[in-house]
Amino acid sequence: MDLNLRGRTAIVCASSQGLGRGCALALAEAGCALVLNGRDEDALAATAAAIREATGARVATVAGDIAEDATQEALVAAASGAPDILVNNNAGPPLRDFRALDGAAMRAGLEANMVTPIRMVQRVIDGMVERRFGRIVCITSAAVKAPVAGLDLSSGARVGLTGFLAGVARSVAHANVTINFLLPGLFDTRRLAGVHAFAAAQQGIDVDEAAQRARERIPAKRFGAPDEFGAACAFLCSDKAGFITGQSLLIDGGAFPGVL
Template sequence: MDLGLSGKTAIVCASSHGLGRACATALADAGCAIVLNGRHTDALEEAAAALRDRGAAVTGVVTGDVADDGVQRALIDAAGRAPDILINNNAGPPLRDFRQLDADALHAGLDANMVTPIRLVQKVIDGMIERRFGRILCITSGSVKSPAAGLDLSSGARVGLTGFLAGVARQAAHANVTINFLLPGLFATRRLEGVHAFAAKAQGVDVAEAERRARARVPAARFGDPAEFGDACAFLCSAQAGFITGQSLLIDGGAYPGLL
């Protein structure tokens, strides 16, 4: 399927590894020029080289914390104009018992996973509305629908982001600008390694047993492949997805047992 994205420009935050990189790869394969972002120059340059080897156009490689206003401006400048696509992505706070979260930790988690994505949307959405095309996708977490111990701060911040931008989505829909949310379950990324380590300690088992128990809870009997997450991202950014907005798509292999 031609997704109608040839010639579009996409900013993909936190895209040197994991799900962000998978989204950047899928969008590049669909014809987008990509602006990459991450905290480590070596990893970013490797990701950029891999995309260029696939024939992709990488128009910017911006190192730094996306919460920094200067980094946000550099991302937009690298796009050459307000981007056609924004993939909001940021690492979640470390897994921690909620009793251990002091005020600084609470504010840091909210800033990274709620305030920062909102600020980026504020910077790009008017240009999208003016051009009558825009796709904003926020990578949140399956814990938005199914809270998990240790992820309380991550879940809370991302629920707040979802509620805030769900209203914004309705304000921009008239201009063919959509805002949606991808909720990953257990995907084979570096983040999952931390989840297993936290669970192992909490359950009094080794990491291998914690991983086995986690896999057993997934009806698909496996962890997700980041590439399939990237493909879902690319579709929600496509021309064909213009009637989908304000929605949260859970991709978890059937682990969440609810209907809604």
């Protein structure tokens, strides 16, 4: 399917690895120019080089913490001030018992996973409305629909982000600007190792056993791959998805047992 994205420019936050990188690669394969972001400058440069080699796409990079104003401004500037696509992504807070969260930790989690993506939307959305095209995809978590112990702060912040942007999405739909949410379950990324380690400690088992138990709870009997997550992101960013907005797409191999 031609997604009609050739010539579009996409900002992909936290994209040097994992799900962010999967989204960036899929958008490059669809013909987008990219502006990538990550804190590790070497990892970011390596990802950019790999995507250029694989796709021939134009790829710019902005190293830095996406929560900082200077980094956000640099990302928009690297997209010539007129990005067509924004993929909001950021690392979640460490897994921990909610009793161990002090005020500073809670504020940091809200800043990273709610405030920062909202600030990025504020920076780009008016231009998208003026140009009558915009696609914003926020990577949240399956824990938005099925909260998990240890991910309480992450779940709360991402639920807040979803609720905040729900009304915004409806306010700009008339201008062919959409805002949607991708909710990953267990994907084969570096973050998953932390999930297994937390589960192993809670259950008194080794990490390999925790991983096997997690895999068995997924009807698909496997963990997700970043490239298939990226494909879903690219579709939501396409002109084919202009009638989809304010939606949360769960990608978890069938792990969530509900029907809504």
